[in-house]
Amino acid sequence: MNSEQKKIIQESVKNILRAIGEDVTREGLIETPERVAKMYEEIFSSVTETDFNNCKVFTSLSDDDIVLVKDIPFYSMCEHHLLPFYGKAHVAYIPSNKQIIGLSKIPRMVDYCAKRPNVQENLTIQIARLLEEKVSPQGIAVAIEAEHMCMSMRGIKKPGSTTKTFHYSGCFKTDRDLKREFLEALT
Ligand SMILES: Nc1nc2c(ncn2[C@@H]2O[C@H](COP(=O)(O)OP(=O)(O)OP(=O)(O)O)[C@@H](O)[C@H]2O)c(=O)[nH]1
Numbered sequence: 757m758n759s760e761q762k763k764i765i766q767e768s769v770k771n772i773l774r775a776i777g778e779d780v781t782r783e784g785l786i787e788t789p790e791r792v793a794k795m796y797e798e799i800f801s802s803v804t805e806t807d808f809n810n811c812k813v814f815t816s817l818s819d820d821d822i823v824l825v826k827d828i829p830f831y832s833m834c835e836h837h838l839l840p841f842y843g844k845a846h847v848a849y850i851p852s853n854k855q856i857i858g859l860s861k862i863p864r865m866v867d868y869c870a871k872r873p874n875v876q877e878n879l880t881i882q883i884a885r886l887l888e889e890k891v892s893p894q895g896i897a898v899a900i901e902a903e904h905m906c907m908s909m910r911g912i913k914k915p916g917s918t919t920k921t922f923h924y925s926g927c928f929k930t931d932r933d934l935k936r937e938f939l940e941a942l943t
């Protein structure tokens with residue numbers, strides 16, 4: 757994000773604060789627009805950083821076994837209200853031609869996809885697509901469970917309710933046993 761973009765955010769935050777009736781010159785708020793701009797730069801970084809790099813592919817011994825990284829915590833922002841939704845992502849794949857990636861790259865992919873305004877269903881699919889692009893496995897399974905602040909602190913007001921979304925591709929889509937194995941590993 758460049759300085760011009762940050763300036764626009766700062767002005768916009770000031771305007772919102774004015775519109776809700778706040779005094780933007782009071783001590784507690786004086787640095788808020790700058791803080792929010794800095795925060796947006798961090799939590800929306802993947803809107804402008806459109807490449808996910810640093811993902812070396814290497815060779816393993818087997819290409820029939822499930823690789824699952826589960827309970828990956830993430831924070832994203834709902835694109836309808838710009839309020840957080842957050843929870844855990846679980847990502848599995850079955851390599852093709854013995855091609856694997858470093859395990860840490862999977863949480864990195866989750867973070868990357870989470871750092872933009874999003875809906876949970878699309879986040880689930882975007883993680884799978886990124887993994888597909890990097891390693892072209894035989895199949896991918898992604899599950900996300902999350903709480904949406906827009907459903908907890910306002911509107912329908914159901915704190916504690918969670919939303920689960922699933923996306924399957926390749927052999928996870930066609931092989932019911934594999935799908936069951938994935939779901940059992942999550943319990
Ligand atoms: N499918 C989906 N919906 C979401 C997500 N995050 C927020 N929403 C929903 O987006 C919808 C927006 O609907 P609106 O009627 O415009 O806004 P709203 O005031 O939040 O709706 P209510 O809370 O039902 O009064 C709401 O039903 C939210 O629960 C998400 O990740 N996926």
Ligand SMILES: [Zn+2]
Pocket residue numbers: 834835836837838839904906907
């Ligand atoms: Zn929302």
